[in-house]
Amino acid sequence: MAKVTEEQVRDALSGVTAPGGNGNLAVLELVSGVVVRDGNVGFTIEVTSKQAQTFEPVRKAAEEAVAALPGVISVTAVLTAERPRQQQRPQQEHGQGPAQGQPQTSLKELVPNVGAIVAVASGKGGVGKSTIAINLALALLAKGLKVGLLDADIYGPSIPKMLGLHGRPDSEDGNILEPKENYGLKCMSIGFLVAEDTPMIWRGPMVMSAIEQLLRDVNWGELDILVVDLPPGTGDAQLTIAQRVPLTGALIVSTPQDIALLDARKSLNMFRKVEVPVLGIIENMSYFACPHCGERTDIFSHGGAKATAAEMGADFLGEIPLDMDIREAGDAGKPITAADSDSPHSKAFLAIADEVWEKARVLSEEAEDQAPKIIVQ
Secondary structure, three states: OOOOOHHHHHHHHOOOEOHHHOOEOOOOOOEEEEEEEOOEEEEEEEEOHHHHHHHHHHHHHHHHHHHOOOOOOEEEEEEEEOOOHHHOOOOOHHHOOOOOOOOOOOHHHHOOOEEEEEEEEOOOOOOOHHHHHHHHHHHHHHOOOOEEEEEOOOOOOOHHHHOOOOOOOOOOOOOOEOOEEEOOEEEEEHHHOOOOOOOOOOOHHHHHHHHHHHHHOEOOOOEEEEEEEOOOOOOHHHHHHHHHOOOOEEEEEEOOOHHHHHHHHHHHHHHHHOOOOEEEEEEEOOOEEOOOOOOEEOEOEOOHHHHHHHHOOOOEEEEEOOOHHHHHHHHOOOOHHHHOOOOHHHHHHHHHHHHHHHHHHHHHHHHHHHOOOOOOO
16 A cells, blocks of 8 residues: 655645635645654645635545545544634643733633533543543533533544434534533534544644634533543643633542553543542443343452542542443433433432532632622722
């Protein structure tokens, strides 16, 4: 198979004309972040927010032009509408936050009608973080709250399948997306915008740009709480989200065994270093109860997350078993909390949701109290 190069990609894009016939993408220098890996190609086309709608046919034409190159397996092109430079939140060296004397713009200002933003995180993949995020969001919804769910796991978006959602989101003006909805839960994911089998081979800045757009350019409406399903790990994407998204707090999901708890500790310490409150730790796949005889087996050990929480001065929020009903419900797009609200598993999620909401509510109120107020006498 022929090996594709960045030069070939850019040559192919030079044949794609921008709207108005003012030049091609290469001449206008609109293409950035070109990534070529094993035949999978990704790049961004930088436009203004007002140009986004008119450039959508250009984006598709760019994908088709690159897909025609020998050796190309898949192509992902995204439109990135950059905000004016003076409005961007500058990043200081070594990830220590904004530099002094420079303007600061919190993304909270771009989601002004969202009361609290809670991240669901894990130090490693495969611990059921997305299952926890979905069922927690639905449990919060069952409390009568207005809830949204943002799938920030750009590399492995699983929320659409687990909520039984398909197709591209609607947009009335071509700029602001309408969130998809099921069970009364508003949801947005990169999985709605790319083919299910398309690999995301973006670098960190591209990932963060996509997450910002999924926050900023979505009509979330008025929400009491937005649950954010983070990518697993403690790398650049997770750190940047923790620093730039105005998180009210974070939850750590882990299985009970020692190897998973090592990574859970790293995740917890990362949030503490960037001063994001850790709401607590949840032990997933805590035990297995045989559906036939009822005998309980601690496949991954048991109680490790609770012990870790006590050791690190964090709250332990509860345990969720390794259960076939939970797995089958998620695979079918009918999460257990929505499919069977009276099941013991749903009640466990509801109990966790009670604690999460109380903590998030208090932290949100404290943040509002600490905000500067102008008093006119």
